[in-house]
Amino acid sequence: MSEVTQILSAIEEGNPAAACDLLPLVYDELRKLAAAHLAHEKPGQTLQPTALVHEAYLRLLGDDASRRWDSRGHFFVAAAEAMRRIMVENARRKRTAKRGGGRHRVEIDVAELSDSTDDKLVALDDALTRLAEQDATKANLVRLRYFAGLTTREAAEMLGLSTATADRYWAYARAWLQHEMSVNRE
């Protein structure tokens, strides 16, 4: 049985402290995967959260992956948080490097595209933090969808919402975030 499987069992048995153990594990694995993924990609390529998170799920749970299907919610919540950290850290680091001017820029158009992507990601994260202060559920919904690559239906299931409610939340949260980001940019 993998470590993650054990932690998931512990959470199910009502040990909330176990959830804290989950995050570092998932974070580590995702970071490794992300690094490997980026190494094989063209510059400017953004990470594909869906693929990475599912990959991490399979890798960490090993053969238990299909057996532990019911308790995957906890995993994805942790994965969403881990993925968010990775993507945002990555974006922040790249921005810093560029501002420092230490990077020789060759592929201008591609790099520029990537710049704006990174900026937006950071802006999104900031906006998301503000959203979380007002409405944690909606922020979680966005995290699960955006960073763990879940569909609305899956995310709703994990947050204990009806799909209709989740759709409504989603529409609002998305508009709210975009509005927030545009206001701050201006």
Place this chain on the structure above:
Amino acid sequence: MQNEESLFAAAIAHDSPEERAAFVESACAGNPSLRARIEGLLRAHEHPDSFLNTALEATDGSAARGNFETSALVDKASAADGKRIGHYHLLQIIGEGGMGTVYMAEQTDPVKRKVALKVIKAGLDSRQVIVRFEAERQTLALMDHPHIAKVLDAGATATGAPYFVMELVNGDPITRFCDDRRLSPRERLKLFLPVCQAVQHAHTKGIIHRDLKPSNVLVALYDGRPVPKVIDFGVAKATEMKLTERTMFTEFGAILGTLEYMSPEQAERNQLDIDTRSDIYSLGVLLYELLTGSPPLDRQRLKDAALLDLLEAIRMEEPPRPSTRLSTSEALPSIAANRSLEPKKLSGVLRGELDWIVMKALEKDRNRRYDTAIALAQDVERYLADEPVLACPPSAGYRFQKFFRKHRASCLATCGAALALIAGLVGLEVSRELLSRERDAKSQALVAQDVALTAAQNAEAEETRQRTLAERKQQEAEQQTARADQNFQMAREAVDRLLTQAAEALRDKPQMDSIRRTLLNDALSFYQRFLDVQADDPGIRYESALAAGRVGQIQNLLGQYKEAAHSYRGAAPVLQLLVNEQPNATEAREELARCHHGLAAALISLHEYDEGVEEFEKSTAMWTDLARDWPDRPHYLYSVAESHAGLAGHWRSRYRFARSGQHTKRIAELLEEIGRRFPDFPIAEYLKAEARADGLANISPDQTDEKGAPIRRNYNMLPHDPETLQLYEAELTRSMAYWEGQIAAHPDIPRHQGEFLVAASNLSKVLYAENRTEDLRQLLLRCEGKAWEMADRFPEDLLYKVGAAWDDWMHGMFHWQAGDKLRSREFLRRALATIKTATELKPEELRYHVHFVGMLNNCPDVTLMEPELAIAEAQRTMELGGDESDRASLALAQTRAGRHDEALATMEICRKAVPSAHPFFDMPEAVIRLNLGQNDQALLLYRRAMKSVEQGPNRYWYTAEYRLFRKEFDRRLGLSSEVDAAPPRPPK
């Protein structure tokens, strides 16, 4: 915020912007800042930022492909940069898909021609891809089929991306081709047939496609005729990655593209054993799509569901039948139009047989699919010819309908015919059961006809014809007979090659097992025809002896050892005579050596050890002579090593380690010599492993068999003195680790798994004897599931099944002793059920019945005991030539069933035959005496057995079964029991 949110929700409920604006204006009257905020949110809603959108839609599946296309374009640009790759001049892009870009290219060297060049997307290790391709190249070269596009070359671009060069096919994917031309279902089926033949051809060459889908089946027009060609053979294998790796290196969209055609076993996380039947599944999906316009996996689902859900669906969910899919499809009118049929008629055409055929190919359990691609094709052909299909257990009504349609005229013609039909109908109803049972065998037979022997049959027909002619026109005759002979020779060579391929190339490919058996059976019937020829002509007798040797070889491969021994025994004297007459006839010498080797292997398998060893020694001597006479032929040396391997394995299994060690040492020397003198000569992995298998020989003298042991069959022995026992344990531990390493390095060689399990089982005996519960628990944990893994991988090999039964038994006994009765029962029940299946599948195999009786007699769980069944089984062992130890088991079964007097009578026969003391006889008799109330005699026998087991030469008996037996005795005789304590160490 709550207010903002509800206003926003209410606003977006209005569809038109005008209504929305009006709503906001009235709702926010007097609150301009709220109004500004809501309007800001609505703007964002109406003009979603592409950044938020693309990333999110990627998770919904639909945009993932879009993303992928873009990155493929980037790749394309970089690959086309040089305009040249290797010898190939890139002309234009002709396709983009799953893993890369396909170009039309011009080859300039060595010949000028146009080819298709496929550049695999970055992300794969090109070196690895090329290594894998090189490994397959030899086999790929064997493929020569009009419906297969040849893979010509592979390499890496300057930027490191792997590429493949293929025969250029200017065609469209089969589905598009059919739709564009509005082909009817019948026309589509006809086009589907050659695709099956192509896949079958590849399968007989040992190649699995693994990625069959419409874009890999192109149809081009040649002389106005549509010709389908399967492309990309070997590409999937070379670029293969585990599913988990694939999600990492290719985009999500790339997987989606192949998910639709993926077999359930490919959707498993560990795609360990993909076999030919995986291609059958993909052919089923292709057929499904050809008929219904879409693959079974709902495209909408593909967009909505997460990857893991989809994989789950592929593994678990039964797809709707084609006719059901169509009747529920909104697109039915256009799908029907594409097939030149009215909508209603189309569903009607599919319902019934076509549904069955498709669903049989799509079975989740691959054992229930068509065995071969050709079997699928034949069923389609049957459908086209209005004959009953095999796909579904046919009802009498269905068969009648078919018969009627085919013979309508004659049916209506006479009353008598109608009567006959009714009679036939009744007969059919009765024999339906039989028919469905025969079905498997029959489809096997049908496959057999097509696969292998066309060449042989043609030649034979030719020969017959020529011989008839020869009688009429004697002048022409000689010439023609010569030609017929020549044809016949060619046919024989073809079958010889076929046999070599089936025996060697497919040997360690478990996924090819059913094909291999088919090939072997075909070859068998071919050679057997020679055996019927009776002639005094020495040439013909030699031919016939050769054939007998081949027959023996095949029978050995099929596990028919008795028959094999018979065949070899027939061949050996003829060959010997020939060798005596012409000592220089090298070929005959080789054949004779092979004959001795084969006979030896068969005899060992039949437990005729002495004779088997003798035969092995003969073959060793003959190969050694040949190697001496022909020092430049490495395969003679190699054969010497193989003979030694046979002997080493035999002695090791008899626990004669000093002897097996001598042979092992010799193998190592021979391999070293071959490696030195003929560095290019390939050496099989098993032989390399064998050369290093046996360390025990150096530390332990032979454990000699008991002098005058009362039983004929040799049982596994444990070393007597503690020091050797310790060394023995160390050696077994080392051996397990060694084989584990071998398994990891060569997972395809089943033999290594077997060796690992044997070592484990022997180690468990030591641990039992020493009563080391914790070590035992660890050992069982380490092996858990391994035996079943083998049994599942090789469902046709009963040896693995029996191994799994013993493994279960070991676990069951352990848990019983540990007090976990519930868990124990599960294992014991499965062990009994499995061994029972083995006895039913191979009722003539004495060993399986012996195992079954042993388990039934010793089962600690009384709820699972079946004394009457045990008696019947024990009687069966005696019928099959069981020995006195088996008779003792019969006695034990009888007394367990309460038939104590019968048991005693049986026991007396044993005692008459074998007067000496042995726990094998003392223990059952003790039980019988106890049951008869003769406690004194029982105690006497019990003590004698105990002494032999605990201190004497029979320590290997100190097993879980023995402990249970002792417990029962101690309880019934009121003795204080110390069974669970460690046994006394034997005297040094």
